[in-house]
Amino acid sequence: MPTLALINQKGGVGKTTVTLGLASIAQSRGNACCVIDIDPQANATSGLGVWEPKMTIDRLLSEDHVGSAATAMTPSLWPNDSGPVPMVLASRGELAAIEQQLLVDPVGGQDRLARVLQGIAPSIRFIDCPPSLGLLSVNALFAADRVAVVTEPSAWATDAVAQILSTVARINERRSVPLEMSGIVVNRLGRTRDARYWHEHLVEAYPTLCLPPIHLRAAVAEASAQSLPLMALGARPGTSEAVDEFSVVYDKLVSARAEDQQESRHEL
Ligand SMILES: Nc1ncnc2c1ncn2[C@@H]1O[C@H](COP(=O)(O)OP(=O)(O)O)[C@@H](O)[C@H]1O
Numbered sequence: 724m725p726t727l728a729l730i731n732q733k734g735g736v737g738k739t740t741v742t743l744g745l746a747s748i749a750q751s752r753g754n755a756c757c758v759i760d761i762d763p764q765a766n767a768t769s770g771l772g773v774w775e776p777k778m779t780i781d782r783l784l785s786e787d788h789v790g791s792a793a794t795a796m797t798p799s800l801w802p803n804d805s806g807p808v809p810m811v812l813a814s815r816g817e818l819a820a821i822e823q824q825l826l827v828d829p830v831g832g833q834d835r836l837a838r839v840l841q842g843i844a845p846s847i848r849f850i851d852c853p854p855s856l857g858l859l860s861v862n863a864l865f866a867a868d869r870v871a872v873v874t875e876p877s878a879w880a881t882d883a884v885a886q887i888l889s890t891v892a893r894i895n896e897r898r899s900v901p902l903e904m905s906g907i908v909v910n911r912l913g914r915t916r917d918a919r920y921w922h923e924h925l926v927e928a929y930p931t932l933c934l935p936p937i938h939l940r941a942a943v944a945e946a947s948a949q950s951l952p953l954m955a956l957g958a959r960p961g962t963s964e965a966v967d968e969f970s971v972v973y974d975k976l977v978s979a980r981a982e983d984q985q986e987s988r989h990e991l
């Protein structure tokens with residue numbers, strides 16, 4: 724079962740939205756998944772309708788007990804009559820202070836998340852990262868086995884992606900099994916000439932890593948704001964198109980084929 728980190732050092736590009744979109748697809752397909760929210764802003768936690776978590780990730784990282792996440796997950800309040808809802812390793816603002824604590828740990832600052840996740844029940848795992856390449860994101864990269872970059876099609880996006888790829892390469896020098904770079908999710912693609920231009924720029928720079936894009940649509944933002952899975956918006960215009968786009972990205976990221984991965988490696 725994959726553990727996928729969704730990363731970008733920039734805020735507002737859609738890491739949380741894409742995490743929630745992928746969790747929506749997992750739920751609609753009856754696949755068990757869990758969302759690990761390692762952003763102190765806790766947007767994935769609230770997007771999954773978790774308001775009173777029984778345990779939060781800052782405490783787990785601070786206590787540093789191997790496998791402690793196994794009993795710390797809270798079920799999402801997303802409606803679902805026919806299968807499992809996503810489980811959530813919830814975040815809260817206090818997580819910001821933990822980064823300082825990790826910085827002064829001489830041995831375990833990088834892999835505490837990997838340690839607390841050890842031995843948890845098998846399911847697809849999505850890790851929603853904070854908007855920085857600091858120690859919380861580094862912990863996500865040590866806990867994951869694959870990573871996807873989420874970006875907007877905007878100026879400097881290509882530079883930001885290059886910086887993440889170089890961070891991943893440095894992490895891989897320290898891992899026994901390298902992280903797979905599963906792809907670049909170009910999100911919030913609008914219909915302006917500017918958006919098209921920067922999208923083409925990204926695709927030119929990373930032709931095999933760039934996945935089919937996700938367009939800017941009010942329905943996508945509404946689902947997160949209402950703490951609902953995408954499909955629950957039903958007849959809202961744009962919902963079924965958004966579901967189709969997230970489905971394609973889900974297939975590429977969660978069930979990516981070995982030969983695709985092989986091809987993408989050439990761009991690293
Ligand atoms: N495809 C999309 N269509 C419409 N709005 C989007 C889309 N992706 C993200 N947004 C909106 O953009 C804002 C930033 O997205 P978010 O997922 O919180 O970014 P990040 O997690 O990278 O900081 C949110 O208000 C979100 O609802």
Ligand SMILES: [Mg+2]
Pocket residue numbers: 738739740762764766767851852
């Ligand atoms: Mg976010």
